Amino acid sequence: MLERDFFKRSPLEVGPEFLGSYVTVGDVKMRIVETEAYLGPFDRAAHSYSGVPTKRTAPMFGEAGLLYVYFTYGMHHCMNIVCGDVGEGFALLLRGAEVVEGHDLVAERRFGKPYAELTKTEQKNLVNGPAKLCKGFGLTTADSGKDLYHPPFQLHRGEIPANVVHAARIGIPNAGEATHYPWRYYDGDSIGVSKKAKK
Known part of the structure; x- marks a missing residue:
């Protein structure tokens, strides 16, 4: 079991260390292989940049270990785990994963058919992106604010990958200097990563 204190830190620390860990939602279990850190009022790319909670972002200002799901x-x-202290507005976006259990359920949610009927391309693209991952778990904004330390959720520490890559975040072109912060972390040896940095 991953203790809540693990998330009571900056997502800059949590992000790379959470790689290799397991998230379970009901019958679906995934190994997390890509994350992005968002630092609230210190980060123009964060939904909580203003420092003032809104109806949408209120969970980000809650206790570490809460779920923040947004619609885009x-x-x-997209699925985030709240980090840091209450009121900071820090969160960790889960960007990519590998399905460990519940392959058929994830395949049905993503492509409307059993896993065995997926093409090689569909298998590769099953949960290699934040929206794909969130859909695979079956989560929506109705789940935002839920506590990941209560059913149907489970969090388990895994082995941190040997090849952890730090890279710029994706899809935030209008965030000024924050666009280029190297706050994306991924397992360089995993096929579940949404996009690998150019060498």
Whole structure:
């Protein structure tokens, strides 16, 4: 079991150390292989940058270990874990994973068919992105604010990958200097990563 104190730190610390850990939601278990840190009022790319909670962002200012799910582009949900102290507005976005249990359920949610019927490309793209991962877990904004230390959630510490890569975050072109912060972390040897940095 991963203790709540693990998340009561800056997501800059939590992000790389959470790689290799396991998140379970109901019948679906995934190994996390890519994360992004968001630092509230110190980060123009964070939804909590203003420092003032809104109806949408209120969970980000709550206790470490809470779930923050947001809706974006009118079609996608993304899953975050609140980090730091209450009121800081820090969070860790889960960007990529590998399915460990519940392959058929994830495949049905993503592609509407059993895992065995997926093409090689569909298998590769099953949960290698934040919206794909969130859909695989079956989470929506209705789950935002829930405590990951209560059912149907489980968090378990895994082995940190040997090849942890630090890179710029993705999809935040209008965040000034924050656009280039190297606050994305991923397992360089995993196929579950959304996008690997160019060498």
